[in-house]
Amino acid sequence: MNAQRLHGALAPVVTPYTADLAPDAGRLVAHCRWLVANDTGLAVFGTTSEGNSLSVPEKIALLDALFDAGLPASRMMPGTGCCALTDTVALTRHAVQHGCGGVLMLPPFYYKGVSDDGLFASYSEVIERVGDARLRVYLYHIPQVSQVPISFALIERLLDRYPGTVAGIKDSGGNFDNMRGMMERFAARGFDVFSGSELFLLATLRGGGAGTISAICNVSPATIARLAREWRNADADAQQKAIDRVRGVLSAYPMVPALKVIVAQFTGDDAWARVRPPLVALAAEQSREIGEKLRAIEFAMPGLAHTGTAPIAA
């Protein structure tokens, strides 16, 4: 794997909001600094980021805030795939021009049952219009949400036409057989598979994949990034098992608001708990429960700045 390429742990960074539900660049920068300090890349504007709940101008402004703050663009993989071709092009172009290591590109997801010809044309138009040799496109397979799966046949066509540019995939489908199949078939062509859940991190790396882009990286970046570095070590299975306990707690709750509650508790900053509709913040009782369950597994977020007025939860 090229050292320049994105790999290891990336967080689909949760997006903080001000009281009027505007994106909060200051809090986002702070969280991104902590993630990068913990060797975790920045897959901003993913599903966990409520990326599609943000407008294109909002996303461009947030990206600019990250660049201006000196965060490393080489470790960024912003989500840029929108329903409208022109939106996807605008966002992708902005990311590439500022040196982002890659972009995570959903297929256009409004129409369902679209053909591989239509999806190939969608990706092709974006790649041609951006027209930049630095572009690295990571396809985004998350059929349970997008309802528009990425088939092996489509990957094959894209790799044939855009080798080097079509750089990999995030597979959030939850079926490791699909990930294994892609690694066996496409890894040798420089196609990097990222598992969409940290539960598959070790299996993905052992199978020749590149890492994980997982919601849980927002709260456990160091332990996940460590396994991504040390997966050949003798204690790798034990590390994976320790990581898995966090999702064990969170799987009982809606993921995005639950993660935000954890960041709110460990920063002492209640503002972090806000979500944009159609998502709904957790009830106070659920937040309390999560805090208790995390204490029971001795969960911590070392190095996270306590920026709020509330007491630290753990």
Added chain:
Amino acid sequence: MNAQRLHGALAPVVTPYTADLAPDAGRLVAHCRWLVANDTGLAVFGTTSEGNSLSVPEKIALLDALFDAGLPASRMMPGTGCCALTDTVALTRHAVQHGCGGVLMLPPFYYKGVSDDGLFASYSEVIERVGDARLRVYLYHIPQVSQVPISFALIERLLDRYPGTVAGIKDSGGNFDNMRGMMERFAARGFDVFSGSELFLLATLRGGGAGTISAICNVSPATIARLAREWRNADADAQQKAIDRVRGVLSAYPMVPALKVIVAQFTGDDAWARVRPPLVALAAEQSREIGEKLRAIEFAMPGLAHTGTAPIAA
């Protein structure tokens, strides 16, 4: 029904593109003029319009072109529901400030399995932020595409909180029982049900609904609008039956490219056949087939200007 309110036939107007797939305002204006001349309202930016394949700035520019051309805003119901709250607010505000008779509002459609609380918050935030007494929101129920259905319980809550503003629904689910249920339960509260298919036009009007917003209105506006005016006449069932023959032909093809091929054939203007990815234009053989089948049922588009260089198909 208030005479000021949108009713009868509305077309989710197909969107023409230039050779580089930019929206073509000139051709759109021409088609809208013909639709209005045939007593058909303008539900631009619907599913049939590839509305979600256009960016917000593209949609605002197209709306402005329609206003500037003197087309009646009172007969417009642009689709304004996007995934991002701020996009929906911007588009809705623009439509209302220019006097649009209503807006057709998809729920945010990226996340699936969202709660009625989240959808209520979504619609509520938009209505509060636009904050204009002229706003008329038509909900958009098209679960087979959006995968985010509009429940009766949600309608009830919205009508309780925003009577007058929440003005109706387009039901494209294809299940007349659902439409009948909404008419029985909500019509008396000024909630206007539009069927998403012209196949249900007569049944909808007999059940107390307001009309239809249907793809086929793009090519058969006059006959559909006539039935919407004359549904109490003795020949109403015969009119419905005659209308149904067009969908009988088109149902064998992907709807959007098929409609565009028909407009291309009857204007003699091949540019109309273009679609944006992820949709795919019809093959020449399919276009020819459609032309033949339409001739067999003596289909015509009277009054449509022949603007192209190709011969008129019919």
